[in-house]
Amino acid sequence: MRIIFKKSYDADIGLFKHGFHAFWYMLLLVIAIALPYLVGEFLLGEFTSMLIWAVAGMGLMLLVGHTGQASLGHAAFLAVGAYTNVLFMENWGLPFLLSMPLAGLCAAFAGMLIAIPTTKLHGIYLAIATMAIGILSESIIVILEPWTGGVSGIFAPDIELFGISFNRYANITGMYWLYLAITVLILIGYRNILRSPLGRSFAAVRDSEISAQAMGVNIARTRTLAFAISCGITGVAGAMMGHFSGVFNNETFNIVISITLLLMIVVGGIGFIQGAFMGAIVIVFLPQAISFVRDIINGMTGGSSMTIPGLESGVFGAILVAVILFEPNGLWGRWLKIRTYFELFPFYRRDMFRRQKSYLKTERMR
Amino acid sequence: MSLLELENVTLKFGGVTAVDDVSFAVEEGEVFALVGPNGAGKSTIFNLISRIYDPFAGDIRFQGQSLLDRQPYEIAGLGIARTFQNIELFEQASVLQNLLVGRHKHRKSNPVGEMFFTPFVRREEKRHRKAVEEVIDFLDLQPYREKFIAGLPYGVRKVVEMGRALAIEPKLLLLDEPASGLSVEETQDVAFWIEDIKKLMGITVLMVEHDMSLVSAVSDRVMALADGRMLAIGTPEEVQRDPKVIEAYIGSDDAEDAA
Amino acid sequence: MDALQLLVSGLANGCVYGLIAMGFVLIYKATEAVNFAQGDMMMLGAFVALGLTNEHYAHLPFVVAVPLTILIMAAVGYLMDAVLLRRTFGQSQIAVVILTIAIGFVFRFVAGVIWGHEPQSLESPLAGRDIRFGGVVLGLDEVFVIVVTIALTVGMYFFFARTKMGVAMQASSQNQMAAYYMGIPVKRVHSLVWALSGAVAAIAGILFASKGSIDPATGFLGIKAFAAAVIGGLGSLPGALLGGIIIGLVEPFSARYLGGDLARLMPYLILVLILVFRPHGILSQVQAKKV
Numbered sequence: 042m043r044i045i046f047k048k049s050y051d052a053d054i055g056l057f058k059h060g061f062h063a064f065w066y067m068l069l070l071v072i073a074i075a076l077p078y079l080v081g082e083f084l085l086g087e088f089t090s091m092l093i094w095a096v097a098g099m100g101l102m103l104l105v106g107h108t109g110q111a112s113l114g115h116a117a118f119l120a121v122g123a124y125t126n127v128l129f130m131e132n133w134g135l136p137f138l139l140s141m142p143l144a145g146l147c148a149a150f151a152g153m154l155i156a157i158p159t160t161k162l163h164g165i166y167l168a169i170a171t172m173a174i175g176i177l178s179e180s181i182i183v184i185l186e187p188w189t190g191g192v193s194g195i196f197a198p199d200i201e202l203f204g205i206s207f208n209r210y211a212n213i214t215g216m217y218w219l220y221l222a223i224t225v226l227i228l229i230g231y232r233n234i235l236r237s238p239l240g241r242s243f244a245a246v247r248d249s250e251i252s253a254q255a256m257g258v259n260i261a262r263t264r265t266l267a268f269a270i271s272c273g274i275t276g277v278a279g280a281m282m283g284h285f286s287g288v289f290n291n292e293t294f295n296i297v298i299s300i301t302l303l304l305m306i307v308v309g310g311i312g313f314i315q316g317a318f319m320g321a322i323v324i325v326f327l328p329q330a331i332s333f334v335r336d337i338i339n340g341m342t343g344g345s346s347m348t349i350p351g352l353e354s355g356v357f358g359a360i361l362v363a364v365i366l367f368e369p370n371g372l373w374g375r376w377l378k379i380r381t382y383f384e385l386f387p388f389y390r391r392d393m394f395r396r397q398k399s400y401l402k403t404e405r406m407r
Numbered sequence: 408m409s410l411l412e413l414e415n416v417t418l419k420f421g422g423v424t425a426v427d428d429v430s431f432a433v434e435e436g437e438v439f440a441l442v443g444p445n446g447a448g449k450s451t452i453f454n455l456i457s458r459i460y461d462p463f464a465g466d467i468r469f470q471g472q473s474l475l476d477r478q479p480y481e482i483a484g485l486g487i488a489r490t491f492q493n494i495e496l497f498e499q500a501s502v503l504q505n506l507l508v509g510r511h512k513h514r515k516s517n518p519v520g521e522m523f524f525t526p527f528v529r530r531e532e533k534r535h536r537k538a539v540e541e542v543i544d545f546l547d548l549q550p551y552r553e554k555f556i557a558g559l560p561y562g563v564r565k566v567v568e569m570g571r572a573l574a575i576e577p578k579l580l581l582l583d584e585p586a587s588g589l590s591v592e593e594t595q596d597v598a599f600w601i602e603d604i605k606k607l608m609g610i611t612v613l614m615v616e617h618d619m620s621l622v623s624a625v626s627d628r629v630m631a632l633a634d635g636r637m638l639a640i641g642t643p644e645e646v647q648r649d650p651k652v653i654e655a656y657i658g659s660d661d662a663e664d665a666a
Numbered sequence: 667m668d669a670l671q672l673l674v675s676g677l678a679n680g681c682v683y684g685l686i687a688m689g690f691v692l693i694y695k696a697t698e699a700v701n702f703a704q705g706d707m708m709m710l711g712a713f714v715a716l717g718l719t720n721e722h723y724a725h726l727p728f729v730v731a732v733p734l735t736i737l738i739m740a741a742v743g744y745l746m747d748a749v750l751l752r753r754t755f756g757q758s759q760i761a762v763v764i765l766t767i768a769i770g771f772v773f774r775f776v777a778g779v780i781w782g783h784e785p786q787s788l789e790s791p792l793a794g795r796d797i798r799f800g801g802v803v804l805g806l807d808e809v810f811v812i813v814v815t816i817a818l819t820v821g822m823y824f825f826f827a828r829t830k831m832g833v834a835m836q837a838s839s840q841n842q843m844a845a846y847y848m849g850i851p852v853k854r855v856h857s858l859v860w861a862l863s864g865a866v867a868a869i870a871g872i873l874f875a876s877k878g879s880i881d882p883a884t885g886f887l888g889i890k891a892f893a894a895a896v897i898g899g900l901g902s903l904p905g906a907l908l909g910g911i912i913i914g915l916v917e918p919f920s921a922r923y924l925g926g927d928l929a930r931l932m933p934y935l936i937l938v939l940i941l942v943f944r945p946h947g948i949l950s951q952v953q954a955k956k957v
Contacts, residue, residue: 050533053503111760158942164759165700169896170941173934176889180931230522237521237528238507238514238535241500245508248497255457255491256575257483257512266518296889300767307764312499350783351882355775361768365761366753 056232073221077214085213091325092220093281098306098317099231100274105303106312107240108267109247111168114175115302118272120182120294121148122279124189127197137200141223141280148276149269156268160261175299182291194290197283209285220281227274231314234270243267304357308364310371319372323360328353408471410435410579410611411456411487416465418451418635425451427635428465433579438605438612440622442646443632444655449615450492451635453581457482457489469579484512486578490568490585492615496556502567503552506542509574510535542570546600562593569600573608580604582614586621594621601625619647631655671804672918678808678877680914681815685870686891687898687906688822689863694900696839696859699751699762703770705888707864711739711871712880713777716788728791736868743864747857770885777882788875807877814873818866819907826903835859893937899947908948912936 047053057063077085101115126144129135135143159170182189189195200207200219207216234240242263245253250260283289301324309320331353368375382389409432418426426448433439441449454460456467458479467474469485477485488509497505513535516528543549546566551559556567565585572580585601586594598621604610605625616622622629623643631638631652639649646652689704701707717723718731726734746769754762795806826832838845838852846852874880874887894913898905913933921929940947 050536051529053536054529054532105760111763162941162945165763165900166896166941166945168760168763169892170938172889173893173937173941176934177931177938180927184927184931233522233524234518237524237532238511238516239518239521241504241508242511244500244504245497245511248499249495251459252491252495252497253508254479255483255489255495256508256571257480258508259478259480270518270522296886304764304767307761349779351775351778354771355778358768358771358775362750362765362772365757365765365768366750369757369761 054236056229056236070225074218077217082213085217086209087325087329089209089213089217089220089285091321092217092224093278093285094302094305094321094324095318096224096227096281097275097278097302098309098321099227099314100271100276100278101302102306102311102314102317103231103234103243103274104267104271105306106316107235107247108243108264108271110264110267111164111303112171112271112299113168113303114171114173114178114296114299115272115275116294116296116298117175117178118148118152118275119279119282119298120178120291121151121272122276123197123283123289123294124182124195124279125276126280127195127283128188130198137202137284141277144280145273145277148279149273151276152268152272153265155272156265157261160264172296172299175296179291179295182294190290192290192292194288194293196288197286200284207284209287216285220285223277223281227277228314231274235314239266304361306371308361308371310373310375312370313373316371316373319376323357323372327357327360331356409433410470411613412466412468413452413455414466414468416452416455416467417463418448418455418460419463425635426455426462429632429635429637430465431630431637431640433611433613435611436605436609437627438601438614438625440626440629440643441613441615441632442617442619442622442629443638446634447632448635449632450583453489453583453615456487456581483575483577486575487581488572488575488577488579489581490565490572490583492583492587494561494564494568496564496568496571498557499555501553501555502548502559502570503539503543505556505567505571506539506574507535509571510538512575513538538576539574542573545573545603546570562589565589565593565597569597573604573610577610579611579613582612582616584615584617586616586618594618597621598624619643623647672922673915674804674808674812676915676918677911678805678811678914679917680894680911681811681907682870682874682910683887683891683894683913684907684910685815685818685866685873686888687895687910688819688903689866689870690892690895691898691900691903691906692859692863692866694895695903696835697747697751697856698759699754700759700766700900701863702763702766702888702892703746703773703885704766704863704867705891706770706773706885707739707743707867708871708874708888708891709880709882709885710742710773710777711735711864711868712788712875712884713781713871713882714738714868715872716786716875716880717781720786720789732872735872736865739864739868739871740861741864743867744857744861746864747860751860752853752856770888774882774885781882783881783883785879785881787879788872790872790876805877811873811877814869815907818869819903822903831855831858890933893933896947897937897940899949902947902949905947905949 057066076088080088097115097119100118101112104110104112122144125147126140129140129143130137155171155174159167162170183191200216202219205215206212207219209216234243242253242258245256245258246260246263246267253263254260286293305320305324306317307320308323309318310316364371370377411433413432414430416426416429417424429448429452441452443449451460455462456474458474458477462475469487474482474485497508514531516525516531520528543552546569548563548566548570551563551567556564559567565588569582569585582601586597589597601612601614602625605612614626626643628641629643629646630640631646631649633655638651638655639646641649686704686708689707690701693699693701693704715731715735718726718734719728724731750765750769751762754765790807796803797806797809798804826836834845834850834855835858837848838850838855842852845855874884890913891910894909895906896909897912898907898909913936916932916936917929920932924932
């Protein structure tokens with residue numbers, strides 16, 4: 042562990058903990074910007090998809106990891122973002138730079154509408170309520186056919202910016218850079234929230250409502266705000282997803298997506314922004330990894346390429362079981378342990394990361 | 408006008424009367440202690456002042472204004488801070504962050520500005536941090552500044568809770584058993600701190616405590632309770648000599664043991 | 667007469683939901699864990715029964731296959747707790763939820779590998795037979811479902827009220843620590859509750875498969891059953907059955923009078939309304955936390 046000498050309050054407030062962090066994250070950003078020159082078009086598409094999942098994951102992480110409110114229905118807000126974005130572009134002719142933030146605001150508003158009647162619900166009950174809303178939204182999309190195109194879905198137009206057209210197939214590089222910029226902006230906003238009073242009031246609500254209240258935190262308002270911001274970010278991810286997939290319908294945002302989103306941030310590491318990114322990497326690249334391993338096995342046994350339907354979700358489920366049992370802090374938590382182990386070598390102790398384990402405590406006694 | 412007044416406050420849980428027609432007033436600048444056997448209703452009185460419970464009858468006034476039409480989260484804003492008997496800290500946050508939450512009522516920035524972390528938000532943050540650093544210095548919490556609560560020993564947590572309440576910069580501080588579970592040395596520290604809180608910071612203290620040595624060392628006035636009813640009120644010596652108090656303690660041996 | 671048939675088929679569906687919901691409630695009451703894999707356990711139970719009975723699998727007589735299935739699923743339930751869930755002790759409730767969702771993923775995968783993803787139906791002796799009285803034709807399978815559910819509910823009542831094991835389960839659900847001090851092996855009791863829940867899931871699966879086709883995605887029915895459990899009150903066994911029947915009845919009647927799209931909404935609309943206005947369900951007991 043590095044010893045950091047703080048000379049001013051700014052050192053505490055800064056975006057990065059110290060210069061080395063800043064250096065590594067800048068290096069990562071440079072690599073991310075240079076990525077189109079390093080990988081092929083197919084992989085670049087996968088990375089773009091990863092960015093979308095990471096943004097959606099950040100939205101959910103803010104709610105689950107940092108405010109302690111479970112949601113099993115976040116696909117509903119992806120849907121709000123995706124549909125309103127396309128509707129603004131098609132019906133009002135708004136440019137993407139306006140329609141996307143507006144779509145985010147719409148999703149945020151939807152989130153607020155959900156949060157207000159459910160402020161009294163906790164933990165598992167909240168998870169069920171949001172799940173019900175996720176399922177309801179699927180049917181609502183079908184019912185609102187005149188706007189949403191129902192089961193047959195709608196097409197997302199190409200993004201036009203400064204005379205350049207962004208499309209997954211014609212200009213994946215441009216789309217990747219655009220989405221990278223959006224991701225970085227949201228990431229900075231997220232960090233800003235965490236280092237300001239708002240983020241602390243979220244953490245207060247997560248860890249002890251009773252004393253948050255005694256500190257003057259208005260629980261209902263804070264939870265509503267957390268829902269709004271979380272759903273807003275998720276809505277932006279939805280708008281990005283709509284353009285990326287080109288066409289979407291009610292099935293694109295079904296309950297399985299909601300569940301996957303929650304599982305994703307758990308695998309990545311609940312309570313860490315980095316966890317959203319780790320989870321997105323797993324979600325997007327797991328199918329690649331599986332087919333890669335399968336090719337190797339087939340190469341060794343000389344067998345024909347055999348596909349097992351449902352293998353991906355089976356493997357994903359098994360990974361999740363392992364994560365919950367052996368590393369409740371997810372992949373990012375594991376990485377922190379490994380890093381500390383090497384930094385302190387040979388003085389690492391097993392109990393260095395021991396913490397009380399719960400984000401959501403027992404529900405019976407509320 | 409007294410700082411805090413309770414007037415004929417009664418609270419019932421089902422058939423049990425937890426607080427029965429209790430009246431007292433805490434004057435500005437004093438340390439006022441509530442004592443009594445377990446189940447006497449001391450913590451319940453705290454929870455009534457924090458507006459966690461609604462009284463069945465009676466009134467609670469702070470600086471002459473009734474607290475009964477206030478929401479629980481407005482109490483801190485009025486200048487009343489409290490600690491909890493069974494430590495209610497924010498477990499997954501550092502000591503510093505816990506204390507900073509105490510600054511919540513002094514927050515002037517709005518969520519949108521915070522998202523962009525405007526220069527104003529930065530200036531505000533520095534102001535909060537300066538205030539919190541003073542509390543950290545006062546309570547000798549420097550070694551634990553960046554540590555997560557979940558890994559801290561019990562004694563330190565008690566101090567952090569007190570620090571978080573002080574970060575509010577309250578007019579009235581409610582301490583719920585500040586010395587329970589602490590060693591003799593730690594209890595002495597608490598006694599010095601309470602003295603300083605009263606004399607240097609000018610904060611009025613209302614506390615619940617079982618440790619009679621601490622109570623007699625720091626409090627100006629004491630009220631004894633049993634079964635939700637007040638028994639006696641006066642200086643620590645007067646209350647300890649009161650026959651009704653002696654009976655409440657000695658008359659039921661197990662209460663004395665538990666205390 | 668049409669309405670009567672709707673009523674009976676709705677009741678039969680509702681009973682299956684109710685049985686799955688009872689599985690949830692059993693586990694929730696005893697261990698405070700919420701088992702999102704309950705629907706998948708039901709699916710697995712149905713497939714095990716199918717694998718044991720159907721002609722091109724094991725082809726055992728139905729009366730042998732049924733108890734065998736129940737035993738196998740009870741073992742699965744027991745092992746789930748003993749091997750996986752017990753290790754999450756002390757972790758948050760949501761971690762357990764996620765663990766059971768993940769286990770559900772694995773179950774679906776296993777069922778898909780063994781039995782394939784094509785819909786299949788159980789060759790039970792009840793399938794396709796009717797009973798008639800007056801002018802009413804009722805499916806024997808549906809009547810059978812209702813009868814079995816009633817019998818099981820009554821049996822469960824006596825189990826919890828009269829047997830030593832049932833009382834131990836109740837005790838450990840109300841206060842684990844006190845039950846432990848009274849000499850009840852709480853951990854084993856928990857595993858046995860999971861076994862019981864697995865057995866109930868197996869019965870629900872057999873009943874469901876005997877009146878329709880199943881595939882690995884059938885487990886998603888668990889979500890509906892879960893809604894039923896919450897509507898009735900997560901801590902209450904009769905509540906689970908009540909919730910199941912409410913959903914079972916609302917579905918066909920709203921489909922008839924409101925149309926398919928709105929009918930799909932109804933169960934979850936009821937769920938949301940219940941959560942907003944009576945968060946702990948119709949039949950609930952709530953305790954408050956002490957500060």
